[in-house]
Amino acid sequence: MNSFSLDFSFLEEGFTAQDILEQKINESSLSDDKDAFYVADLGDIVKKHIRWLKALPRVTPFYAVKCNDSKAIVTTIANLGAGFDCASKAEIQFVQNIGVQPERIIYANPCKQISEIKYAASCGVEKMTFDSEGELIKVAKNHPNAKLVLRIATDDCKAMCQLSVKFGATLKTSRLLLERAKELNIDVIGVSFHVGSDSRDPQQTFVQAISDARCVFDMGAELGFNIHLLDIGGGFPGSKNSRLNFEEVISVINLTLDKYFPANSGVQIIAEPGRYYVASAFTLAVNVIAKKVMLTEQTGSHDEDDASKKTLMYYVNDGIHGSFNLITRFRMEMGIVRKKKSKPDEKLYSSSIWGPTCDSDDRIIEQCDLPELEVGDWILFENMGAYTVVASSTFNGFPRPTLHFVMSRPHWQLMHTIQEHGTFPEVPELNDVHVSCVSKNRMELNSIACIV
Numbered sequence: 001m002n003s004f005s006l007d008f009s010f011l012e013e014g015f016t017a018q019d020i021l022e023q024k025i026n027e028s029s030l031s032d033d034k035d036a037f038y039v040a041d042l043g044d045i046v047k048k049h050i051r052w053l054k055a056l057p058r059v060t061p062f063y064a065v066k067c068n069d070s071k072a073i074v075t076t077i078a079n080l081g082a083g084f085d086c087a088s089k090a091e092i093q094f095v096q097n098i099g100v101q102p103e104r105i106i107y108a109n110p111c112k113q114i115s116e117i118k119y120a121a122s123c124g125v126e127k128m129t130f131d132s133e134g135e136l137i138k139v140a141k142n143h144p145n146a147k148l149v150l151r152i153a154t155d156d157c158k159a160m161c162q163l164s165v166k167f168g169a170t171l172k173t174s175r176l177l178l179e180r181a182k183e184l185n186i187d188v189i190g191v192s193f194h195v196g197s198d199s200r201d202p203q204q205t206f207v208q209a210i211s212d213a214r215c216v217f218d219m220g221a222e223l224g225f226n227i228h229l230l231d232i233g234g235g236f237p238g239s240k241n242s243r244l245n246f247e248e249v250i251s252v253i254n255l256t257l258d259k260y261f262p263a264n265s266g267v268q269i270i271a272e273p274g275r276y277y278v279a280s281a282f283t284l285a286v287n288v289i290a291k292k293v294m295l296t297e298q299t300g301s302h303d304e305d306d307a308s309k310k311t312l313m314y315y316v317n318d319g320i321h322g323s324f325n326l327i328t329r330f331r332m333e334m335g336i337v338r339k340k341k342s343k344p345d346e347k348l349y350s351s352s353i354w355g356p357t358c359d360s361d362d363r364i365i366e367q368c369d370l371p372e373l374e375v376g377d378w379i380l381f382e383n384m385g386a387y388t389v390v391a392s393s394t395f396n397g398f399p400r401p402t403l404h405f406v407m408s409r410p411h412w413q414l415m416h417t418i419q420e421h422g423t424f425p426e427v428p429e430l431n432d433v434h435v436s437c438v439s440k441n442r443m444e445l446n447s448i449a450c451i452v
């Protein structure tokens, strides 16, 4: 396999992505350049891929490009040998320009514009999803060689982002669709679903959906189709220390797959993870650009206790029209505060955090207890790789944060080993490579985290 070219900085030996972030913050204290920025660790993507291969050996990942389409991310994942879930002509073009072959792409959007179906046909992308009769008719006319994958609905009521309100056929409809596909002489090769993104409890949904998929496989067989592809979609957790443990979720999936689609069934299994691959790789640093102090009670005296009666409003240089566009809708965790000057035992004040635009909805955190910050202090948001940079606008003239991609040499070598051999070597936990190194300057910084 050829190597896809990649743009990033190597981490010096003994340095972590976190150190680079601290370094940039320290440098910024000497100048007025305090623009928001990201540090993204491509090594984290490599680690996630290995964790996937170990945990779900039967399931080939097709990364969902919409989650984060940074070239460095997509290229790293291409080098690792994964496939891609694309939902539009532009995403297909992007992935193919990097050098990915059409067999490694699934066009996983059940409702497509005709010109885009024709585009997929012209560049050899054959696997595509559908969930309606109208789509079958469009595909029969514009891409008769397509290999269709029937998207079924799931019970995703526990997910933050419920996709089955928009996509997916019921079992009853699935039978009608298969009959119609037979009449139109279109090949249906697979079944797909999505349990919903950012679910609190995806296990049950996975179990039900895999068993429903089995029903559709059987219906297909009755009608003379050779359905041999199962696509279990996305919805796998991707944050560091997420409430939901990836291994817990997938242990249930593995058991269910073995029950309904045993290894000897000859069924190829793929998935479309998005946030799993990228969430934890990105940390966003935003700067406090303005501050307002509001007095909640007027007592006239100036003693210490009264000071706690104030609340604070902080304005930072990224917001809901930028990186937080899609994610504040669901929930937001407060970041880690980096103050230039800090005292021990700082008092905490009720605070809110707002984006830089003139829109009054542009608020990131409604309420959170923080030590008092000053203009020029930083707030770090971790786990910011998924559905952030892809959804940001420059509304009101505020620029998108710059992205700094880094990777350590051991991770770079590991990526190439995986690329050459298709498997990963048994490596000691790469997490431990850097533990001995602590940035000198970190001692000066005060960090507190609070969860809203």
Ligand SMILES: *Cc1c(COP(=O)(O)O)cnc(C)c1O
Pocket: 064, 066, 067, 085, 108, 109, 163, 194, 196, 197, 198, 233, 234, 235, 236, 272, 273, 274, 275, 276, 386
């Ligand atoms: C968004 C999406 C994904 C990725 O979902 P995650 O929850 O980020 O893993 C996968 N498949 C389809 C069809 C999607 O729309």
